[in-house]
Amino acid sequence: MTLLSVRGIVKTFPGVRALDGVDFDVEPGEVHCLLGQNGAGKSTLIKTLAGAHRPDGGEIFWQGEPVTLPSPVAALKIGIATMYQELDLVPGLSVADNIFLGRERATFGFTRISESRSKAAKLMARLGHPEIAPSTEVGKLSAAGQQLVSMARALAYDAKLLVMDEPTAALAGEEVDNLFRIVGELTAEGVAIVYISHRLEELRRIGHRVTVLKDGKTVSTGLDAKETPTSDLVALMAGRKVETVFGPRHQEHVDPDNEVLKVENLTTVGEFENVNFTVHAGEVVGIAGLVGSGRSELLETIFGARKQDTGSVSVDGEPVRPGSVSAAVKAGIGLAPEERKSQGLLLDLPVVHNVTLASLSKYATFGFTERGRELDDAGESLRRLDLRPADPHRIIRTLSGGNQQKAVLARWLVRGCRVLLLDEPTRGVDVGARAELYRLIEELAATGVAIVLVSSEIPEVLGLSDRVLVLREGRVLAEKPSAELTEAEVLDVILEGSAA
Numbered sequence: 001m002t003l004l005s006v007r008g009i010v011k012t013f014p015g016v017r018a019l020d021g022v023d024f025d026v027e028p029g030e031v032h033c034l035l036g037q038n039g040a041g042k043s044t045l046i047k048t049l050a051g052a053h054r055p056d057g058g059e060i061f062w063q064g065e066p067v068t069l070p071s072p073v074a075a076l077k078i079g080i081a082t083m084y085q086e087l088d089l090v091p092g093l094s095v096a097d098n099i100f101l102g103r104e105r106a107t108f109g110f111t112r113i114s115e116s117r118s119k120a121a122k123l124m125a126r127l128g129h130p131e132i133a134p135s136t137e138v139g140k141l142s143a144a145g146q147q148l149v150s151m152a153r154a155l156a157y158d159a160k161l162l163v164m165d166e167p168t169a170a171l172a173g174e175e176v177d178n179l180f181r182i183v184g185e186l187t188a189e190g191v192a193i194v195y196i197s198h199r200l201e202e203l204r205r206i207g208h209r210v211t212v213l214k215d216g217k218t219v220s221t222g223l224d225a226k227e228t229p230t231s232d233l234v235a236l237m238a239g240r241k242v243e244t245v246f247g248p249r250h251q252e253h254v255d256p257d258n259e260v261l262k263v264e265n266l267t268t269v270g271e272f273e274n275v276n277f278t279v280h281a282g283e284v285v286g287i288a289g290l291v292g293s294g295r296s297e298l299l300e301t302i303f304g305a306r307k308q309d310t311g312s313v314s315v316d317g318e319p320v321r322p323g324s325v326s327a328a329v330k331a332g333i334g335l336a337p338e339e340r341k342s343q344g345l346l347l348d349l350p351v352v353h354n355v356t357l358a359s360l361s362k363y364a365t366f367g368f369t370e371r372g373r374e375l376d377d378a379g380e381s382l383r384r385l386d387l388r389p390a391d392p393h394r395i396i397r398t399l400s401g402g403n404q405q406k407a408v409l410a411r412w413l414v415r416g417c418r419v420l421l422l423d424e425p426t427r428g429v430d431v432g433a434r435a436e437l438y439r440l441i442e443e444l445a446a447t448g449v450a451i452v453l454v455s456s457e458i459p460e461v462l463g464l465s466d467r468v469l470v471l472r473e474g475r476v477l478a479e480k481p482s483a484e485l486t487e488a489e490v491l492d493v494i495l496e497g498s499a500a
Contacts, residue, residue, distance in 0.1 A: 001064055003028045003192050004161055010057035011044050018044040020216035026161065031183060031193040033203045033225055036213035037237050037433065042196055046163050050082040051075035079160035083167055087150050091139030096120035098138050099153045123152040128178035143339065144171050144291045163194045168202060169427050180206050198429060200230055212236040253282035253446045254466060260450035261419045263302065266311035271297040272474035279450040284441065286453045286465030288490050294474040295454045296338050299421045303335040304328035315418055329358055332418030336408045336425055344408045345396055352378040352392035354407050358415045381410035386436055402433040420444060423454045438464060458487045470494060
């Protein structure tokens with residue numbers, strides 16, 4: 001019997017028809033992959049399956065019977081658990097408390113803490129990370145550690161259907177292998193997986209069938225995940241043939257006599273040490289390394305969000321005051337952080353205010369903001385980035401992940417920064433939007449901006465960068481022109497610690 005059937009699902013928000021007739025089936029024990037560009041309706045669909053949204057039309061069938069899912073509790077009761085891309089954890093609570101939140105084990109009103117922690121420890125061990133203690137405060141874990149806690153919570157429900165939204169976005173290679181091992185175990189037990197990812201190679205590894213959404217509609221369903229050509233999947237998602245992946249690097253953009261960013265002996269104890277590199281005008285320097293190697297912490301220190309223990313950062317020969325974001329921004333440094341929702345955006349403000357956030361003084365006259373000029377500048381940047389929908393007054397929380405990322409980049413276009421730090425700029429971004437971001441990075445470099453790029457995807461680092469640093473356990477083990485490195489050589493340095 002088919003486990004889940006979705007027929008003609010419609011969901012409308014003010015001014016937006018997010019779902020406009022979605023159909024697909026999920027069988028027990030299969031990994032059913034859901035593909036689509038940012039804004040195609042994937043997130044709205046999974047929130048509908050999770051009981052977070054009530055559909056305006058269509059039907060959902062569970063094991064052949066029509067069901068309504070008025071709340072997340074109702075979805076969990078019938079056996080649907082959801083792992084969201086943007087983690088819904090409580091940072092101040094422990095690992096065990098997060099896993100069993102809302103289902104606390106209690107006797108006569110007293111929580112059975114030891115039982116909860118014992119079960120949490122078994123779940124973390126099953127996920128291949130027994131070192132994450134159940135008593136650890138979740139807010140102190142890395143992004144990857146928090147993702148693992150979210151997985152453990154989903155596994156704790158003994159669900160018949162598990163929805164995974166970009167589960168590998170914050171995971172390193174070995175952690176991805178662990179996840180896929182768990183997926184294999186679950187499907188062998190008859191559990192069905194609805195799997196959402198922009199990494200098409202993951203679909204080949206674990207997927208069985210594929211459904212493609214575009215503009216809130218199902219454009220194809222039941223495709224073979226391993227046999228359907230990538231070009232066909234991309235064409236279905238984009239509605240057109242998309243040329244991938246990287247354009248040629250234009251070395252003439254790089255001015256070797258114009259050193260914009262200089263990092264000298266930068267050290268933050270416990271994160272990275274003695275990091276040295278420079279970035280010239282028009283140059284893209286890529287940083288490759290595993291999650292936890294100190295990549296994000298390095299960018300945050302350069303941006304002043306962390307204060308180094310030793311070393312210095314200079315822009316155009318002038319030292320930047322350590323530990324001061326305002327000083328870094330004034331010096332011309334911009335950052336697009338890895339966690340855009342929690343670190344880069346004010347979610348309940350409109351797009352225009354998020355875009356001009358770093359440039360407010362530019363629009364202030366005698367204490368009054370020039371709203372017209374602010375709106376014009378924001379609109380110009382948004383049009384350049386092809387934000388969809390192109391409405392600067394729209395609350396930014398309502399945009400898809402890819403369009404939120406574009407808004408973060410638009411902020412630094414308006415500011416006109418000299419140095420742009422990009423931490424996982426294409427995380428959670430579909431293949432069509434990635435091509436646009438790649439083009440934008442090339443355009444910014446052509447105008448003389450010095451760019452530092454961090455990405456977990458080695459082909460992306462090599463394809464976008466002029467020079468590559470390989471970071472392992474907080475140390476730079478290799479620095480070479482990207483043209484002189486292969487993916488295998490970078491992996492050797494990352495995994496083995498041997499110089500390239």
